[in-house]
Amino acid sequence: MTVALYPGSFDPITYGHLDVIRRACGVFDRVVVAVLVNTQKAARASGSERAATIREAVDETLGEGGARIEVSTFEGLTVECARRHGAGFVVRGLRAVSDFETEMQMAHTNRKLAPEVDTVFFMTALEHAYLSSTLVREISRFGGDVSAMVPAAALRRLGSAPSVG
Ligand code: PNS
Numbered sequence: 001m002t003v004a005l006y007p008g009s010f011d012p013i014t015y016g017h018l019d020v021i022r023r024a025c026g027v028f029d030r031v032v033v034a035v036l037v038n039t040q041k042a043a044r045a046s047g048s049e050r051a052a053t054i055r056e057a058v059d060e061t062l063g064e065g066g067a068r069i070e071v072s073t074f075e076g077l078t079v080e081c082a083r084r085h086g087a088g089f090v091v092r093g094l095r096a097v098s099d100f101e102t103e104m105q106m107a108h109t110n111r112k113l114a115p116e117v118d119t120v121f122f123m124t125a126l127e128h129a130y131l132s133s134t135l136v137r138e139i140s141r142f143g144g145d146v147s148a149m150v151p152a153a154a155l156r157r158l159g160s161a162p163s164v165g
Pocket of ligand 1: 007008009010036076077078079105106107109110
C-alpha cells in the first residue's frame with residue numbers, strides 16, 4: 001500500500017490544497033494530510049481547528065474518496081511524521097516558479113534526513129495557482145469575499161473568532 005504525507009500549515013485550507021489532495025488520492029492508496037502546529041509562523045487558527053476544517057472540507061467535496069484520506073496534526077520534523085504514518089512519500093503543490101526554490105531546498109533536506117522518503121510535486125491547477133492562505137487571511141480580515149478561494153468549511157470558520165496555537 002502506498003502512503004503519502006501532505007504536510008502544511010493549511011491556515012486556512014484553500015481550493016488549491018484541496019485540488020492537490022484530490023489528485024494525490026488518484027496516485028496513492030492513502031493520503032495523510034498533516035497540519036503543522038507550533039510553527040514559528042503565527043497561525044490564525046489552532047492546529048486542531050485547521051485539521052477539523054480540512055476533514056469537513058474533504059468530506060463535503062470529495063465524497064467517498066475522503067475515506068482514504070486521514071487528517072492529523074504534527075509537531076517537529078515532517079520526515080518523522082512521515083515515518084510514524086508509514087508514508088514513503090511527501091506530497092507538495094507547486095503554484096509557480098517562485099515556489100520552486102524553497103520546495104527544492106525542503107525536498108533535498110528531507111531526503112538527506114530520510115532517504116527512504118521521497119517528495120512528489122503536483123502542479124497546482126491553473127485556476128488555483130494564484131491562491132495563497134496568507135492572502136485569504138488578509139482579504140478575510142478586511143471583510144473581502146473569499147468564497148471563490150476556500151471551501152465552505154473554511155469559509156464558515158473564517159467568519160468565527162480567531163484563535164492561536
Ligand atoms: O504550508 P507550508 O507553510 O508551506 O508548509 C511548510 C511545511 C510545514 C511543509 C514545512 O515548514 C515543514 O516541513 N515544517 C516541519 C519542520 C521540518 O521538517 N523542517 C525541515 C524540512 S526542510
